[in-house]
Amino acid sequence: MPVAGEAAAAPPGDPDLRRLADVIEQVAAAAVAAGRSPADVRLLLATKTIDPDRILRVLGAGHRLIGENRAQEVVAKADALAPSEHECHFIGHLQANKINQVLPHVSCVQTVDSAELGRRLHSRAELLDRTLDVMVQVNVSGEDSKSGIALAQAPELLATLAGFDRLRVRGYMTIGLNSPDLAAVRAGYRSLADFRDGARSKGLAGAEQATELSMGMSGDFAAAIAEGSTMVRLGSAVFGRRAPNGPPQPEAAR
Numbered sequence: 001m002p003v004a005g006e007a008a009a010a011p012p013g014d015p016d017l018r019r020l021a022d023v024i025e026q027v028a029a030a031a032v033a034a035g036r037s038p039a040d041v042r043l044l045l046a047t048k049t050i051d052p053d054r055i056l057r058v059l060g061a062g063h064r065l066i067g068e069n070r071a072q073e074v075v076a077k078a079d080a081l082a083p084s085e086h087e088c089h090f091i092g093h094l095q096a097n098k099i100n101q102v103l104p105h106v107s108c109v110q111t112v113d114s115a116e117l118g119r120r121l122h123s124r125a126e127l128l129d130r131t132l133d134v135m136v137q138v139n140v141s142g143e144d145s146k147s148g149i150a151l152a153q154a155p156e157l158l159a160t161l162a163g164f165d166r167l168r169v170r171g172y173m174t175i176g177l178n179s180p181d182l183a184a185v186r187a188g189y190r191s192l193a194d195f196r197d198g199a200r201s202k203g204l205a206g207a208e209q210a211t212e213l214s215m216g217m218s219g220d221f222a223a224a225i226a227e228g229s230t231m232v233r234l235g236s237a238v239f240g241r242r243a244p245n246g247p248p249q250p251e252a253a254r
């Protein structure tokens with residue numbers, strides 16, 4: 001879905017919609033500055049800790065793509081959000097025992113970091129007689145605190161996931177280096193973009209369809225877009241600072 005123009009008619013009174021309109025402009029401007037088309041960068045709204053009422057307002061304004069990082073929250077909000085057309089991606093660490101709860105409510109699991117998780121997602125999708133989009137989560141920064149596989153392991157996981165016919169590997173997701181050193185942050189993003197391009201040109205198994213790069217958050221999305229991000233995941237830039245005593249945000253706290 002193109003970013004430009006979405007939710008352009010934000011009622012002036014709603015701060016979320018005002019910030020969303022600003023963010024949409026900033027994302028488009030970052031794309032243009034990078035010589036890219038704004039239509040090539042999707043905006044996923046990271047809605048963790050945000051009440052369904054507020055999410056429904058951004059959905060009502062025409063935004064369609066949200067992401068949640070905790071299974072409980074996906075389930076808790078599902079009924080309230082169901083009447084409003086939207087797509088939800090899972091963007092947190094997914095425990096095997098939560099797969100059955102989460103799967104009915106999400107179109108994509110962006111955080112596949114093992115063959116075993118892929119296998120379980122595949123068999124559940126098969127039971128539900130559906131397909132599931134997935135992304136390979138890569139830890140480009142190498143920080144211990146982050147999940148995701150090393151780039152060196154990505155070809156093998158990609159090939160394994162490609163063998164599961166209920167999964168469609170759409171691309172790669174990463175959480176960037178948590179650092180004020182933007183050059184270092186960008187280098188991590190660039191390494192993932194280079195991997196994607198190299199995997200496709202070498203014809204690695206599963207690489208052909210794996211075109212997405214889910215990378216960039218509120219603090220660094222312009223850098224991620226400059227390095228080729230096709231999907232930025234923004235929370236606080238749209239919804240403001242999250243409550244400090246909300247659920248843990250182990251990988252995303254900035």
Ligand SMILES: *Cc1c(COP(=O)(O)O)cnc(C)c1O
Nearest residue numbers: 046069217218233234235236252
């Ligand atoms: C919360 C979260 C984001 C958004 O973080 P902000 O810094 O608020 O934009 C992005 N990705 C993941 C995986 C998250 O959990």
